[in-house]
Amino acid sequence: GAGVSQSPRYKVAKRGQDVALRCDPISGHVSLFWYQQALGQGPEFLTYFQNEAQLDKSGLPSDRFFAERPEGSVSTLKIQRTQQEDSAVYLCASSPRSASGSTDTQYFGPGTRLTVL
Amino acid sequence: AQSVTQPDIHITVSEGASLELRCNYSYGATPYLFWYVQSPGQGLQLLLKYFSGDTLVQGIKGFEAEFKRSQSSFNLRKPSVHWSDAAEYFCARFQEYGNKLVFGAGTILRVKS
Numbered sequence: 001g002a003g004v005s006q007s008p009r010y011k012v013a014k015r016g017q018d019v020a021l022r023c024d025p026i027s028g029h030v031s032l033f034w035y036q037q038a039l040g041q042g043p044e045f046l047t048y049f050q051n052e053a054q055l056d057k058s059g060l061p062s063d064r065f066f067a068e069r070p071e072g073s074v075s076t077l078k079i080q081r082t083q084q085e086d087s088a089v090y091l092c093a094s095s096p097r098s099a100s101g102s103t104d105t106q107y108f109g110p111g112t113r114l115t116v117l
Numbered sequence: 118a119q120s121v122t123q124p125d126i127h128i129t130v131s132e133g134a135s136l137e138l139r140c141n142y143s144y145g146a147t148p149y150l151f152w153y154v155q156s157p158g159q160g161l162q163l164l165l166k167y168f169s170g171d172t173l174v175q176g177i178k179g180f181e182a183e184f185k186r187s188q189s190s191f192n193l194r195k196p197s198v199h200w201s202d203a204a205e206y207f208c209a210r211f212q213e214y215g216n217k218l219v220f221g222a223g224t225i226l227r228v229k230s
Binding site: 003033041043099 | 121
């Protein structure tokens with residue numbers, strides 16, 4: 001079946017612009033995660049959704065970062081007033097069940113590479 | 118804080134040689150551990166995972182890993198490396214039960230012919 005897809009794959013923004021990154025999880029997956037991967041680093045957790053509920057946003061680096069999943073499927077990560085330090089690959093992952101009490105594998109999308117000039 | 122350490126940033130091996138990538142974790146009575154591989158421009162693909170039971174786990178593409186509680190390690194091994202194995206490898210653990218993943222910084226594997 002189809003895996004996790006993300007769009008766009010590449011995004012170049014001028015400093016100060018707003019961007020929106022989209023994630024389409026595997027159909028039926030309850031849990032959705034966003035991670036940020038800076039150059040030369042491992043991915044770092046940003047936020048977690050269980051269906052449409054955002055249960056953990058402890059990894060969002062500032063209030064310029066906002067994520068939503070209004071219907072419990074597609075998710076959008078929005079970054080307002082982008083800064084150069086926001087340049088990174090943004091990875092989305094989904095898993096079948098609620099993360100709480102689960103050890104489900106997380107399936108990752110190809111990521112969106114954001115470059116802020 | 119719970120963390121994952123991959124001591125080697127780069128490793129180069131000859132095609133056909135054996136491979137071992139190191140991973141150490143901190144804290145946690147029984148950590149849930151993973152190895153992922155990332156090829157350029159690709160997402161992360163799960164190679165194998167350890168939750169409990171047999172400490173030697175088999176994964177895809179001929180990889181295996183051994184959990185050693187006494188050494189807080191979960192090293193990835195492959196007996197004979199192929200050129201297509203060249204990629205970046207990440208060790209990870211659940212930070213809390215069934216929640217977010219915490220990743221190491223990754224090890225870039227180069228394969229020379």
